[in-house]
Amino acid sequence: MASTKSFRHLLLLFAVALLSLFHRVVAAARHLLSFVSLGEFRKPALLLIHGFGGNSKWQWERQIGALSRSFDLYIPDLLFFGRSRSSCADRSVGYQARCVAEAMRLLGVARYSVMGISYGGFVAFRLAEMEAESVERVAILTAGIYMSPEQLRVMSAKEKRDVCELLLPQKADDLRALVSRSMSAPVLRIRRPRAKLSK
Incomplete structure (x- = not known):
């Protein structure tokens, strides 16, 4: 049992290290968004938006393997989390959503679904509201959006x-x-x- 646990832990560490190979930074006029992107425009695009308390890799690491079998994944660190930064004083959910939408355009992704957890659910909801022509489906997890x-x-x-x-x-x-x-x-x-x- 202990060897199985340690093997799983090693696999998890390997997966996190492998994710760093797919790291991108998307630069816009007033902000930098740090992204992990997995895929080559062959499968439907899925944007995963994390909540408070960490960065994208930490919050989604256990779902990435299963989801990447069916989707090209785009996993940003929201502004002021992980490596993402902004010189703008705006800290609103709407600003986060605008920055993520702009980054997806800069990455060349025209249509995508979005899944957000906790605070990321608020950002996902606002993103879908603002970018209805780009966002195909929305999944909101543990966020009291209404x-x-x-x-x-x-x-x-x-x-x-x-x-x-x-x-x-x-x-x-x-x-x-x-x-x-x-x-x-x-x-x-x-x-x-x-x-x-x-x-």
Whole structure:
């Protein structure tokens, strides 16, 4: 059993290293989007958009193998995640969607489906809304893209704060609260090594 687990772990590490061979950076006027792209324009294109808490490789690594059998994959790091950067002050979901749409055009992909998880679901929804002629299908995973005013009120009352404060933390305590809600088990505290005192 242990050897099977270690073999799987080695395969996973190999797959992540292999993905770096397919890394591209798409440069536009005010931003750079880091992409992993797998495919040669032979299969339907699928854009995978990650959520908060990591980069595209980390969030989609376990799905890439199965999905790449049926799709050419385009997997960006959203702006301000991974290696993607922007000089623009806009941090909105709409700006993320516009930048991803522009990158897909620059990559020469005219028609594609999109799948987004968590925050990436919001970006995918906005992208499909803005680029209806390019986006064929949309899959949204674990993203509350449509919450009624009543649902927002109930959630804010339960959390004792505005939902945006929870989802977009500005303080360390708020980030801890968000991370604790996204994990199935408590997050272990990482201890920093103590500095050695000189005698």
